[in-house]
Amino acid sequence: MRAWRSFIFFIILASQSCPGSIAASEPTGVEGTKRNCIVVTPHGPQDGGDFGPHTPGTKTSGLQEAFNAAKAQAKDVYLSGGSWTESKTVPVVYVLRETLHIPWMQNFRCDSGNCVIHYAPKEGDAVVIDSQMSCTYRFGLIVSMSPGATVRLKPTTAGPDRFKVITSTDFYFNALVGGGGAWPSGEAFNSTLDKKRKWVGTGLLLDGSEGPIDANRIYVTEIVGCERGIHLTHDCTHNTIEATSIHLSQTHMQIGDEDVTPVRARLNRIAVHMEAQGIENAAGAVIHGAENVINLSSEGMAKDREIVFGKHAEHNLVTVARLKGFTNQAASPTNRIVTASPPAEMTTTPAVPAAGAEIANRHPWPIVARVIRPGRVERWTETPVVGAAQTFGGALASGQAIWLNPGDRLAIDYSEAPTWHWKAAQ
Incomplete structure (x- = not known):
């Protein structure tokens, strides 16, 4: 299942040292200057790009340097990607040897081909995004080997309009791969589930512990191989989040935290499909927040763990076509599940x-x-x-x-x- 999709991740390590990566699919050099855009290319700057894996001293294949330059020069960023044909070409892979920190931005755009950003360390977060306002981000595949977050949205700098915030920003990710990997067995081309395998890391972490994450639009096509697929923690409000497929994860989505805080995940609109693929005791949506509107579909969750309302969950509305099981630990019996037929x-x-x-x-x-x-x-x-x-x-x-x-x-x-x-x- 999904072996065609997962093959990409098998060749990532091989491609890190392979000189045959395909050429950039976006004009560079003079064309990038015309567009007021910093361009990262597969062999940049040797192939005409502004930055890339050959950037002197880089530990992020030129990505950190590109975002820093864009910040200093008031430019957008384009990450060149390109198509992949098995046995003929390899995908464009930008290897991170340390966490990529995207600085606070305002009125900024990052665009990308469907390149792979591969985080090689065994600890830490792959990509951390600071405060943002009125920005647009598009990424291809981001792959982590770590128990940290593949992508952490965390506003820490008082930047946009002097606010410490992520707001009014669009995020698109083609795929986020956690530290558990994309294959059920942990080995390429083997789709037999290893029941002893640990699924680690968080695919997408909205971390509002130091500043609010408010009124953004976030779309992810696939999240796979995580301990938690999506996690909203602390001050996360008014966001629209859609994930076409979260699969092969221990807890596919967690909204809020078990310990109640003065500010928490509330008033978000979320639509996801979740699929456990045989993982034991897998949970679908674990909900601790308040007043969230959630549209779910799922397959293969553990008994009574398709939907779990935590102690502090209240006034959440969940729509699911056919309810297969739930657990209600909420102190306030105000959460509601709507199904196609009464359960x-x-x-x-x-x-x-x-x-x-x-x-x-x-x-x-x-x-x-x-x-x-x-x-x-x-x-x-x-x-x-x-x-x-x-x-x-x-x-x-x-x-x-x-x-x-x-x-x-x-x-x-x-x-x-x-x-x-x-x-x-x-």
């Missing part, structure tokens, strides 16, 4: 509480409490999550339905308890 098999009927005691709908979907036997009821009170409680006097009737949204509470005053059945609703 009847996951809806439990609790015992009728003691007279006058409240019971809450802790399911992450609405339920209908259908009265079977009315008992002897004097009154009942419905208390919504938002709004005032309402009391109804009189008896219940057999077949009567009481609708409860997630978090709504119900108290019944009776001398003889009724019986009921709870049914999932939409």
Whole structure:
């Protein structure tokens, strides 16, 4: 599965010392000057590019020098790539011997062919992006051999408009490969899963611990081989994130953190497909944040781990075509899952509480409490999550339905308890 895609990563190491990398697919030299653009090329600067692997003293194949020059000269950056034909050419690979730090930028554009950025060290992050405002970034494949982040977005410098922030910026990544690699076995051309293999690293880390990451558009075609595919931590808000495929990872997406903080991942719009490919105890979406709108599809997650609501998760809305399993640890029963058909098999009927005691709908979907036997009821009170409680006097009737949204509470005053059945609703 996906062997055609993963073959690229097998030849990365071989291509690091191979002189046959294809030529740049973007005009360089004079043409780059005309476009007010710094150009990185496969053999730059020997092949006419501004920077590249032959940049004197470089540890980043000329990439760090290119971004530094663009910052100093108020220019954009183009990373030359090129097509790859098996047995005839090798992909364009820029090897990082240390972390690539992209400085704070404003009104900046980085464009790229589908070249590979390969991070060789066994520790640390591959690419770290500082504060940004009104920028556009496009990358091809970024591959890491480390348990760190393949890409970490982390604003640390008070740069754009004197803010320490990443905002109003578009990011596109063709593929992010974590330290676990792209092959289930850990060996090229072997798609048999090694169940003892450790899946390490984070594909895309939005780190708002030192400054907000707010109102950006982020698109990733593929994330593979990670301990966590996507992780939003601390102050991450109002972002639109789409990942076409997150696969072969231990936890495919984590929104927020288990320990609640004054600022956290909230009000983001996220759409992802997740596929475990046989990894044991794999989790789909682990949600600790608040008020996020999430569209999911998944295959192969561990039992009850397709969706996990953490203790502090609240007011999140998750849409999934067919729910296969979930865990609800949320203290506030205000999260909601919307499915194509009501998850009847996951809806439990609790015992009728003691007279006058409240019971809450802790399911992450609405339920209908259908009265079977009315008992002897004097009154009942419905208390919504938002709004005032309402009391109804009189008896219940057999077949009567009481609708409860997630978090709504119900108290019944009776001398003889009724019986009921709870049914999932939409």
